[in-house]
Structures are given as C-alpha cells and as structure tokens.
Amino acid sequence: MRRLIFLFAFLVPAGLLAVAFYMEHVMGLEPCPLCWLQRFAFMGVAAVALVAFLHNPGDIGGRIYGFLLSVAAGIGVGLAGRQLWLQSLPEDQVPACGGSVDFMLQVFPLMDVLAMALKGTGDCAKVIWTFLGLSIPGWTAVFFTLIVLAGLAILFGLIRGPAGNR
Template sequence: MLPNLRQTYFIIFAGCTSLILTALYMQYQMGLHPCPLCVTQRIFVIVVGLIALAAALHNPKGFGNKIYSGLGLVSGLIGAGVSARHVWIQNLPEDQVPACGPGLEYMFETFPLFDALALLFQGDGNCADVVWSFLGLSIPAWTFVAFAGLVALCFWQGLRKA
C-alpha cells in the first residue's frame, strides 16, 4: 500500500532533515567545512523540506497539492542545478578552476545582499576540492542524487490524486 499525500510529504521532510543533520555532522564532527556552493545546496534542501512540512501540515487537496509539489519541484531542480555546477567545478582541470573567493561571513558583511547571493551561487576555488567521497562520488554528487530523489517525489506528488 502506497503512503497517502500527507505521509509522503512527511517522508520528504524527514529525508531533508536527515540530509541537513548529515551535513552538520560532517561539518562539526568530521571537520569538513562547507564552501559557498555547499551552503547554497543546504539552503535548497531546507527549502524543499519546509515546503514538504507545510504541505504535510496543510494536507492540501487538488490544486493546492499541485502548488506545493510544484514549489518543491522547482526548489529541488534549482538545488540539483547548483549540485551539478559544483560537480562540474570539481571535475575541471586545475588550470581552469576559478580563484578562491572571500569567506561567507565576509561576503555577507561587506557586499549588498544580492551581490553576496550571486557570489554564493557562483562558487569559487574552494568548491573544487573533493574533501570526502563514498563509492567514488563526492558530497556534491551525492547531494545531486538526493535532489534527483526529492524532485522525483515532488513530481510524483503532483501527479497523484488527493
């Protein structure tokens, strides 16, 4: 028996929560500090999770479900795009890697908000470092896989009848 819409939204929320807890574990217990693109990916995981939580609590029917699933789908696709860019940067030849930029705190203290956000999405040389991998895939590659699953679930939710 398949889970109903509400249960599936809670599953999406739980998955996003697990991803963020894993990222925090890697940061604070393993000492793997996030680069700007990592932070951006985290933001989109949180956005998808919050949309799913809102949908689970609201338990929408019909068009409302399509709105929530569409918002989750778009957020997941943007996150997947950021992950794909990150993997691309990691696979560039050394001479083509962008220069390392300023730290996140400095960016948000010094630049206007939209300029800081643009720099965050762009990534820098710090993003090219592969600091951890599992089964030959880096953290951004695994995050891309996670976004692909979240996108698939959100798409499926939009097709389902309430």
C-alpha cells in the first residue's frame, strides 16, 4: 500500500506540472513568482516520491521518505497559503506588480529573487483561472495538503509496506 501511495505522490504532481505548463504555453497564463515556487515544491514532492517508489525501503526508510514528502508538500502548502492570502486582500492593500521571473533572474541576485518571490507581487494576487470556485493556488493547496497527510500517515506507521518489507 505504501509503495502505491508513493507512486500516486509522484504521478499527481507530475500531472499537475503538466497542466501548469499547458496553462502557461497553450492558454497563455503567465505564472507569477509564487506560482514558480509552488512548481518547485511539486518537483520536490515528485522527486522524493519517485525515489521512494523505486527504492521501496523497509519500515524506517519508508518513514524517512514519509517525513521528506510531508516537508516538501508542507512548503507547498505554505506557498499556496501565501498566495491565497494575497488574493484575499482588498485591492488597495495588494502589493505592486513586479517583473516576470525571467526578468528578475536577469537583474537581481538569486537570493533577492527568492525573497521577492516569497513576498509576492500584485501578479500573485490576481485570480486568472478558477475551477469549481477555487483558484490555482486553492487547488495546489488541496493537493499539497493531501500529500502532507499521506506523508504523515506513512511517517507515523498508519500506512506500511508489505509484511516482508518492514
């Protein structure tokens, strides 16, 4: 069961990243700095989950992977929450819009770009797409939260590997 969870924890972010790139390159939706950071968090989740799936560790290793999965997805929850908070601000309190991530990377040092991205811009506060009443960061928060819960269930032994693999 645990190995199947790791597989899904890889496939879901991989699929969501494919959707994100479709939205960017086909639909023309430009990702804001916080969107980019959420993509990186999904990449981290997918990487941990893929390694865990391929490794198929024993009980202690599985718990370590569950912890790492929870941490990576927890970072994503925080980033999505920050963007949802920006989207909930009254218009007069929304921060000014900034340049694109590509522009910022050309002009500023990487640590400054990271700080600006975490702070968010007016671009991050725009709701440019919704599905069933949730914006993009709303959906990423849902998926990140489910992955955090799965990782915690593995970490605390609620989901285990097969009897011969403990």
